[in-house]
Amino acid sequence: MLKFNLKNKKSPLHQKFDNKFDKSPYEIVKEDINKVNKFIIAKLKSDVPLIPIISEHLLKSGGKRIRPSLTLLFAKMFGYHFGDRHIELASCIELIHMASILHDDVVDESKLRRGNPTANNLWGNKSSILVGDYLFSKSFQIMVNDADFLVMKTIANASQSLAKGEVMQLSLTNNLDSTKEKYLKVIEGKTAGLFSAAAVLGGIITKQKQDTINHLSLFGNYLGIAFQILDDVLDYDISSNNFGKKIGDDFKEGKVTLPILIAYSRSNDKEKAFWKKVIEDLNQEKNDLKVALDIISKYSCLSEAKAFAESYAKKASEILDKLPKNDFNVSLNTICQFVFRRKS
Amino acid sequence: MLKFNLKNKKSPLHQKFDNKFDKSPYEIVKEDINKVNKFIIAKLKSDVPLIPIISEHLLKSGGKRIRPSLTLLFAKMFGYHFGDRHIELASCIELIHMASILHDDVVDESKLRRGNPTANNLWGNKSSILVGDYLFSKSFQIMVNDADFLVMKTIANASQSLAKGEVMQLSLTNNLDSTKEKYLKVIEGKTAGLFSAAAVLGGIITKQKQDTINHLSLFGNYLGIAFQILDDVLDYDISSNNFGKKIGDDFKEGKVTLPILIAYSRSNDKEKAFWKKVIEDLNQEKNDLKVALDIISKYSCLSEAKAFAESYAKKASEILDKLPKNDFNVSLNTICQFVFRRKS
Numbered sequence: 001m002l003k004f005n006l007k008n009k010k011s012p013l014h015q016k017f018d019n020k021f022d023k024s025p026y027e028i029v030k031e032d033i034n035k036v037n038k039f040i041i042a043k044l045k046s047d048v049p050l051i052p053i054i055s056e057h058l059l060k061s062g063g064k065r066i067r068p069s070l071t072l073l074f075a076k077m078f079g080y081h082f083g084d085r086h087i088e089l090a091s092c093i094e095l096i097h098m099a100s101i102l103h104d105d106v107v108d109e110s111k112l113r114r115g116n117p118t119a120n121n122l123w124g125n126k127s128s129i130l131v132g133d134y135l136f137s138k139s140f141q142i143m144v145n146d147a148d149f150l151v152m153k154t155i156a157n158a159s160q161s162l163a164k165g166e167v168m169q170l171s172l173t174n175n176l177d178s179t180k181e182k183y184l185k186v187i188e189g190k191t192a193g194l195f196s197a198a199a200v201l202g203g204i205i206t207k208q209k210q211d212t213i214n215h216l217s218l219f220g221n222y223l224g225i226a227f228q229i230l231d232d233v234l235d236y237d238i239s240s241n242n243f244g245k246k247i248g249d250d251f252k253e254g255k256v257t258l259p260i261l262i263a264y265s266r267s268n269d270k271e272k273a274f275w276k277k278v279i280e281d282l283n284q285e286k287n288d289l290k291v292a293l294d295i296i297s298k299y300s301c302l303s304e305a306k307a308f309a310e311s312y313a314k315k316a317s318e319i320l321d322k323l324p325k326n327d328f329n330v331s332l333n334t335i336c337q338f339v340f341r342r343k344s
Numbered sequence: 345m346l347k348f349n350l351k352n353k354k355s356p357l358h359q360k361f362d363n364k365f366d367k368s369p370y371e372i373v374k375e376d377i378n379k380v381n382k383f384i385i386a387k388l389k390s391d392v393p394l395i396p397i398i399s400e401h402l403l404k405s406g407g408k409r410i411r412p413s414l415t416l417l418f419a420k421m422f423g424y425h426f427g428d429r430h431i432e433l434a435s436c437i438e439l440i441h442m443a444s445i446l447h448d449d450v451v452d453e454s455k456l457r458r459g460n461p462t463a464n465n466l467w468g469n470k471s472s473i474l475v476g477d478y479l480f481s482k483s484f485q486i487m488v489n490d491a492d493f494l495v496m497k498t499i500a501n502a503s504q505s506l507a508k509g510e511v512m513q514l515s516l517t518n519n520l521d522s523t524k525e526k527y528l529k530v531i532e533g534k535t536a537g538l539f540s541a542a543a544v545l546g547g548i549i550t551k552q553k554q555d556t557i558n559h560l561s562l563f564g565n566y567l568g569i570a571f572q573i574l575d576d577v578l579d580y581d582i583s584s585n586n587f588g589k590k591i592g593d594d595f596k597e598g599k600v601t602l603p604i605l606i607a608y609s610r611s612n613d614k615e616k617a618f619w620k621k622v623i624e625d626l627n628q629e630k631n632d633l634k635v636a637l638d639i640i641s642k643y644s645c646l647s648e649a650k651a652f653a654e655s656y657a658k659k660a661s662e663i664l665d666k667l668p669k670n671d672f673n674v675s676l677n678t679i680c681q682f683v684f685r686r687k688s
Binding site: 046050051100103107125126127129130133134136138143145149152153156159160164166167170171 | 390392394395444447450451469470471473474475477478480481482484485487488489491493496497500501503504506507508510511512514515
């Protein structure tokens with residue numbers, strides 16, 4: 001496994017992209033992303049006011065739209081230039097993501113997301129659960145209207161993978177008796193599956209061969225894993241000044257993510273007892289987050305987790321080498337690198 | 345509107361079926377229903393133990409499997425005799441119903457369903473939300489594997505309708521400023537849509553013409569409405585000794601169902617103030633359920649609601665007259681009548 005502190009040393013991946021770095025990788029599909037936003041809003045117009053209200057709150061709460069961008073960028077990479085299937089299917093992916101955010105925030109009892117109050121905070125858990133179901137079913141309706149068997153199979157499987165990953169994650173909460181393998185399985189399910197589907201859709205609508213589809217699937221899988229590990233790192237990364245995300249949200253719930261798994265495996269007996277108390281028994285006192293951060297820092301757990309994420313982003317980037325070289329490829333490569341500049 | 349007390353007077357619909365009544369309408373598809381149960385259990389085998397545990401708890405908690413039975417009975421009515429599509433699609437319908445039960449019980453904070461502890465009561469809200477999502481996505485996966493565009497469209501639309509009805513219902517809670525029309529729209533969405541889809545699937549897999557499909561759709565819609573009204577009546581029907589359902593669950597939450605709408609519309613000023621207090625403000629004292637039941641009884645609200653349900657069951661039954669006359673038709677007719685003998 002790669003081991004280095006990204007703050008002190010640049011990886012080959014960083015060097016490769018540094019000259020492109022200042023340009024947003026999403027700029028090239030900015031218009032299409034706007035179309036995705038508009039398509040979603042149009043599809044969620046309803047005589048039931050709560051549906052557009054909650055959905056637009058979610059859409060306006062920011063987010064990079066990384067998942068729909070994967071569909072758009074791959075579709076464009078392969079020359080998709082007529083029709084709106086890329087917009088509609090990118091919207092499907094984003095709707096599933098939105099539904100999962102609504103349910104996640106209820107399950108995690110989150111009050112803030114990207115600095116904004118969560119939907120469950122504003123409209124209650126009931127609304128979030130039911131509007132989440134609505135978004136989920138809306139996504140399926142759009143996908144069925146697209147009427148392409150491969151598309152439907154891809155999206156249905158990704159939803160299944162997402163739901164399974166989320167249920168698996170419950171067993172990783174308040175339970176230190178876990179492994180990196182199990183953690184990986186959870187994040188592959190809950191995050192990478194949808195990234196993978198998003199990428200694959202770009203290939204399906206441009207009628208790529210199975211070999212290429214397999215590349216796209218792996219790309220999404222690797223990028224999704226990298227993305228989720230970084231997300232889990234950010235929860236403990238006081239250096240990131242991460243906007244809108246409070247340090248220690250995962251800690252507060254006793255979620256066992258990679259930084260905790262690494263820290264626990266390195267800990268001495270006294271520290272192990274501390275983790276048992278705060279993560280398994282959820283018996284947390286005022287100073288405990290600081291103690292946790294100190295142990296995490298003592299064993300360089302964040303650097304190691306970041307390096308692990310980088311190894312996946314690197315694998316994703318290597319797949320791009322096998323695909324058409326054009327501006328869209330460059331953008332996708334930049335997204336792979338962006339994982340390491342992520343601040344929120 | 346039909347107005348009579350079913351306890352004192354038999355409707356023409358009752359007379360029509362009395363001779364068949366003692367035979368369960370589900371008997372004729374009993375083997376297939378067992379296959380549906382087995383198919384669902386097989387599909388939910390998972391390396392994530394919580395999924396089969398919660399699902400089997402739901403399956404074992406009883407229920408008449410009325411929705412999958414509609415698919416099975418119509419498929420058989422039209423001579424379906426090879427393949428297992430009827431089993432698989434009936435399972436899809438039941439999975440969506442199971443998912444909605446899991447989410448409903450969280451939203452309604454229900455502790456009991458059919459006399460058994462609810463899944464949220466036993467395993468917590470988080471598990472119920474996420475396993476519900478899993479069942480929902482599993483249903484879509486099965487439907488996509490069936491690979492029939494009409495089937496997919498039917499199921500996707502029904503899920504959409506269900507989710508929309510559930511969200512609409514939120515606005516009917518603690519809100520007496522509603523109408524019978526709005527109530528009907530909610531129950532058409534949350535209940536009748538899935539009944540309708542269940543019936544239609546039996547027609548699709550036997551390749552019926554659009555005219556017939558329209559009949560099936562209407563049949564399911566009418567039966568679903570009748571079924572849901574009766575369900576709402578049972579919540580106040582102390583004469584029903586309804587097993588497993590506590591009288592007054594809807595009342596406790598301030599749900600505005602048909603009995604309440606009728607009662608409120610008939611109430612004098614003092615009674616109206618009472619409803620405002622208990623339903624809108626949810627300010628309920630120990631004796632208030634009894635007061636509510638007394639007002640409901642004073643204005644014969646349950647008889648009127650039942651008669652309204654019966655008018656829909658009658659419409660459903662009349663549609664059956666236009667369809668092939670065979671044992672399956674008789675069973676479906678008996679289900680229409682069963683609505684009025686429902687005790688749970």
